[in-house]
Amino acid sequence: xxxxxxxxxxxxxxxxxxxxTPDVQAFLRQSGLRTGLLTLFCRHTSASLLIQENADxxxxxxxxxxxxxxxxxxxxxxxxxxxxxxxxxxxxxTALTQTSLSIPVMAxxxxxxxxxxxxxxxxxxxxxxxxxxxxxxxxxx
Numbered sequence: 241x242x243x244x245x246x247x248x249x250x251x252x253x254x255x256x257x258x259x260x261t262p263d264v265q266a267f268l269r270q271s272g273l274r275t276g277l278l279t280l281f282c283r284h285t286s287a288s289l290l291i292q293e294n295a296d297x298x299x300x301x302x303x304x305x306x307x308x309x310x311x312x313x314x315x316x317x318x319x320x321x322x323x324x325x326x327x328x329x330x331x332x333x334t335a336l337t338q339t340s341l342s343i344p345v346m347a348x349x350x351x352x353x354x355x356x357x358x359x360x361x362x363x364x365x366x367x368x369x370x371x372x373x374x375x376x377x378x379x380x381x
Contacts, residue, residue, distance in 0.1 A: 244272075245376070247372070248267065252360070257304070257359040257361050258359060259359050260358055260372070261350070261352070264358050273378035275378050276344075284370055285334055286327060286331055286333075289361065295355045343358075
């Protein structure tokens, strides 16, 4: 078994889903490994990771609308407002989703379904530069 690791950076422009599947596939190609397990880890508490449909953009807009209803910025019971009204809702959204993904790799490619893409789910309104650590444990043959 061999390991390959690096950070991937995603620039966001506010609340949205940002697909970075091509960056992940490039990372896997650079590793020279063919079979194993890929782990992606988001190093933030107000953004998360998703595997989601990448064929119909209405899926993304519906997810955004759902999370706006689930954790709106107008929650009077929250006390954490130091970084703005969208910060605590962002933490709640992250807690309800995930900060890491495990994806099998075969023939040097992430094993994804036909309509699946890998997304960073930005929960804050302001632009950010998000870091996702990619770690691939695998074999060359």
